[in-house]
Amino acid sequence: xxxxxxxxxxxxxxxxxxxxxxxxxxxxxxxxxxxxxxxxxxxxxxxxxxxxxxxxxxxxxxxxxxxxxxxxxxxxxxxxxxxxxxxxxxxxxxxxxxxxxxxxxxxxxxxxxxxxxxxxxxxxxxxxxxxxxxxxxxxxxxxxxxxxxxxxxxxxxxxxxxx
Numbered sequence: 001x002x003x004x005x006x007x008x009x010x011x012x013x014x015x016x017x018x019x020x021x022x023x024x025x026x027x028x029x030x031x032x033x034x035x036x037x038x039x040x041x042x043x044x045x046x047x048x049x050x051x052x053x054x055x056x057x058x059x060x061x062x063x064x065x066x067x068x069x070x071x072x073x074x075x076x077x078x079x080x081x082x083x084x085x086x087x088x089x090x091x092x093x094x095x096x097x098x099x100x101x102x103x104x105x106x107x108x109x110x111x112x113x114x115x116x117x118x119x120x121x122x123x124x125x126x127x128x129x130x131x132x133x134x135x136x137x138x139x140x141x142x143x144x145x146x147x148x149x150x151x152x153x154x155x156x157x158x159x160x161x162x163x
Contacts, residue, residue, distance in 0.1 A: 050104035067135040068117020
């Protein structure tokens with residue numbers, strides 16, 4: 001399994017054993033869950049109250065953005081840097097600096113980024129499923145209130161990568 005470049009992988013002991021990510025039924029179930037997750041996430045962007053604690057919701061957003069950023073980076077999609085930057089802003093500014101409180105001024109940018117992440121994840125489902133443990137790890141760190149800005153790599157991951 002490729003190691004996520006934006007977010008570290010969870011320890012092997014924390015992964016679900018025996019899940020056949022390459023199996024078509026597992027992929028179909030995951031895509032169905034993802035579509036439901038996307039609807040909930042995008043609707044929530046405009047329902048969250050500015051300044052209110054939103055740790056669980058931020059974990060959902062980071063999961064989607066992190067997974068999309070990993071897929072984009074792995075597939076060479078032009079959106080890799082944009083998704084990574086949005087994820088980094090979400091973690092460093094909203095979670096760490098603002099104490100996991102919602103910022104309504106970011107809703108439009110996040111909506112666009114989450115939509116693009118979803119398209120990438122669905123288009124490259126097999127790749128996304130291999131990247132999921134890293135996105136899960138980041139979401140748990142946010143839900144538990146333990147995330148740090150350093151949990152999402154900086155621009156150094158693009159050293160040697162063409163613009």
